[in-house]
Amino acid sequence: MSSEYGEPIIEITHLEKSFGDNQVLTDFNLTIRRGENVVVLGKSGCGKSVLIKCIVGLLNYQGGSIKVFGKEIAELNQHALDELRARIGFVFQSSALYDSMTVRENLEFSLRRHGKHKTKEEVKMLVEEMLTNVGLLHAIDLMPSELSGGMRKRIGLARSLVLKPEIVLYDEPTTGLDPITAKEISNLMLLMQQKYNTSSIIISHDMHCAQLTANRLTVMIDGINYAQGTFNELSSMTDPKVHAFFETI
Amino acid sequence: MSPKVKEFFNEAGEIAQFAGRFFREVMLPPYEIKEAIRQSYRIGYLSLPLVGITAFIIGLVLTLQSRPTLVEFGAEAWLPSMVGISIIREIGPVIIALICAGKIGSSIGAELGSMKVTEQIDAMEVGGTNPFKYIVVTRIVSTTLMIPILIFIGDAIALYGGFLAVKINTSVSATLFFHQVFNSLTFSDAIPAIIKSYFFGFAIGLIGCYKGYNSKKGTEGVGRSANSAVVIASLLVFIIDLMAVQITQFLGFL
Numbered sequence: 001m002s003s004e005y006g007e008p009i010i011e012i013t014h015l016e017k018s019f020g021d022n023q024v025l026t027d028f029n030l031t032i033r034r035g036e037n038v039v040v041l042g043k044s045g046c047g048k049s050v051l052i053k054c055i056v057g058l059l060n061y062q063g064g065s066i067k068v069f070g071k072e073i074a075e076l077n078q079h080a081l082d083e084l085r086a087r088i089g090f091v092f093q094s095s096a097l098y099d100s101m102t103v104r105e106n107l108e109f110s111l112r113r114h115g116k117h118k119t120k121e122e123v124k125m126l127v128e129e130m131l132t133n134v135g136l137l138h139a140i141d142l143m144p145s146e147l148s149g150g151m152r153k154r155i156g157l158a159r160s161l162v163l164k165p166e167i168v169l170y171d172e173p174t175t176g177l178d179p180i181t182a183k184e185i186s187n188l189m190l191l192m193q194q195k196y197n198t199s200s201i202i203i204s205h206d207m208h209c210a211q212l213t214a215n216r217l218t219v220m221i222d223g224i225n226y227a228q229g230t231f232n233e234l235s236s237m238t239d240p241k242v243h244a245f246f247e248t249i
Numbered sequence: 250m251s252p253k254v255k256e257f258f259n260e261a262g263e264i265a266q267f268a269g270r271f272f273r274e275v276m277l278p279p280y281e282i283k284e285a286i287r288q289s290y291r292i293g294y295l296s297l298p299l300v301g302i303t304a305f306i307i308g309l310v311l312t313l314q315s316r317p318t319l320v321e322f323g324a325e326a327w328l329p330s331m332v333g334i335s336i337i338r339e340i341g342p343v344i345i346a347l348i349c350a351g352k353i354g355s356s357i358g359a360e361l362g363s364m365k366v367t368e369q370i371d372a373m374e375v376g377g378t379n380p381f382k383y384i385v386v387t388r389i390v391s392t393t394l395m396i397p398i399l400i401f402i403g404d405a406i407a408l409y410g411g412f413l414a415v416k417i418n419t420s421v422s423a424t425l426f427f428h429q430v431f432n433s434l435t436f437s438d439a440i441p442a443i444i445k446s447y448f449f450g451f452a453i454g455l456i457g458c459y460k461g462y463n464s465k466k467g468t469e470g471v472g473r474s475a476n477s478a479v480v481i482a483s484l485l486v487f488i489i490d491l492m493a494v495q496i497t498q499f500l501g502f503l
Contacts, residue, residue: 056375082377096372099363110376 005215006034009069009167009199010055016063017050024050026223028064032167032199039202039210041245042220048203049093051220052169055201056088057081068167086114089160089168089198093175095152097144103131103155104140107162114163130158133195134188150181154188161192168192170202174209186212207246219245267459271389274382285387292353292388293395297402303348304403307340308332308410316418325419329426330433332411337434341404342442343490346449349396350482354457357388358478361461362471370462385458392454397446437502445493452485 010032017025024047032038042048053059055066057073066073068084076084097106107127111118118126131137134154144152153173160168173189174182186209193200193213204210210217211231218228219242227234227242235246312332319325361384364370373380412426460478464470 053371058371058374078379085375085377088375090372090375092368092372094367096368098369098372099367109373109378113377 005036008032009034010201011067012051012055012064014064015051015054015061015066017047017054017059017061024223025054025061028220028223029225030218032201034166034199035197037193037200037202037213037215039204039214039217040220041205041210041217042203043205046220047223048220049171052090052171052201052203055169056085056090086163087166089163089165091153091156091160091168091170091173093172095144095156097147097152097155097159099144102141102143103136103147106144106155107131107159110159110163126162130162131155133161133192134158150177150185153177153181153185157185157188157192161196161198164196166198168198168200170200170204172203172205174204174206179208182206183208183212185209189213205245263463264455264459267462268455270381271386271455274379274386275390277382279382281383281387284383285390288387288391289395292391293398296349296352296395296399299352300345300348300399300403301406304341304345304407305410307344308336308407308412309414311335311340311407312411312414313417316414326429328415329411329421329429333408333430333434334438336404336407336411338438338442339490341407342400342446342449343486345400345403346396346446346453346486347483349392349399349449350453350486351479353392353396354453354478354482355475357392357454357457358461358464359471359475361385361458362464362474365462365464366467366471381462385462388458389451389454392457393447393450396450396453397443400442400446400449437497441493441497441502445489448489448493449486452489453482456482456485 008031010030012028012030015025015028016023028047028051030038030040040048040051050059054061055068055073057076061074069087071080071084073081073084097103098109101109104127107130108123111123111126128137128140131140134157136151136154136158139147139151139155144155147155157173170189174185177185186206189200189202189209190213192198200213202209202213214231216228217231217234219226219234221241227237227239229237234242237243312328315331316325316328319328319331361370364384370380370384373383408427408430411430412423415421415426457478460474460481464474
């Protein structure tokens with residue numbers, strides 16, 4: 001499997017994370033190679049979102065190691081962490097669009113901070129390119145409150161891609177959407193992965209999304225990487241804990 | 250120590266830490282000047298109608314209510330001086346600060362709470378922006394600078410309300426009224442009031458931001474943040490006022 005893809009860009013080893021007495025991640029291990037798209041499956045509340053928040057330094061972890069592009073996240077200072085974050089896109093479950101800004105301003109916000117060398121014209125072109133990618137150029141001057149759930153997800157995706165990141169972390173990108181819109185979003189993710197050659201970790205329990213977007217799946221149970229493999233490998237496993245995820249298809 | 254008392258001291262400590270972080274971050278670049286100006290417009294300019302109407306009514310009612318008593322003692326001529334000193338020293342700053350605690354404190358608490366719950370603060374951090382600096386520092390700076398200005402304008406409107414109330418019953422001219430008001434006022438009346446109004450502004454911004462920024466998950470948390478921001482900020486206004494009176498007295502201004 002590893003020969004198909006490039007060098008490791010995210011290396012998670014023996015990761016431990018707890019909230020008080022609640023141990024969420026006990027000994028989690030995962031490696032993502034350049035160009036690889038991995039879906040992390042798991043029940044609600046098992047720590048999937050916690051995992052990707054640890055990867056971008058939004059949450060601290062108690063034990064183990066997370067290396068992104070060879071740099072240990074816990075050892076980075078704020079400036080180094082910000083530089084690293086510019087290379088990572090994050091699509092939030094709730095889209096997390098800034099309510100007080102228009103769609104255009106939402107996309108420009110990160111660009112103005114990370115892409116200070118860019119001219120006004122370049123910023124405008126990048127924003128329009130991203131909105132064209134997600135089919136929402138016409139919504140450029142709308143406020144987030146005027147958008148539907150599916151549109152918000154698309155804008156969230158466009159915003160995360162505007163800095164042309166090498167890694168995109170998706171936190172339940174299709175949750176709360178009807179099956180048709182969910183499929184559209186999954187297709188869009190796939191298209192963006194191919195167009196911008198990104199690697200990604202996709203947190204999901206939507207098996208259709210997983211089937212469409214993943215090169216590899218990993219099943220998180222009790223805070224560990226319980227099983228991993230391709231969609232076909234995992235779906236043919238007889239282990240009841242793993243099989244339970246594929247019963248819904 | 251009972252859990253509630255412990256919780257109180259814990260929260261007081263957290264607010265002090267939050268304030269400490271504000272003073273650290275406000276000094277360090279980058280300075281979010283554009284956002285601070287935008288917040289000043291929202292906090293200052295957009296609060297003017299409410300502050301203006303309330304201040305006008307306060308001045309009017311205070312004068313109308315005080316007049317019969319002063320007439321009874323034959324001291325009606327003291328009315329402009331009494332109204333002026335009351336408004337500038339105490340009633341203007343405190344009432345306007347309380348109104349701002351309600352309007353601005355709750356709005357900041359709810360806005361930041363909602364940003365926290367919908368992961369907008371996390372999104373900002375992942376996007377390479379220091380959310381504390383962009384959201385919290387700008388709002389606290391704006392309330393600290395804008396609330397004294399609102400109090401100044403409110404005081405002026407309240408005095409005008411007082412003049413209209415006098416005018417209803419007598420034929421006193423505006424020149425005479427305001428001459429009497431300003432004759433009775435000294436710097437020792439105005440300066441403590443101006444200084445304490447900066448503290449009111451700081452307290453309102455700090456508590457609104459603290460409550461919103463630390464809002465717990467869920468919409469219920471947003472409501473709670475807004476509500477407790479108003480309650481604690483209002484309480485702090487009175488505590489600061491009490492301390493200001495003590496300090497003013499100690500320094501011999503009263």
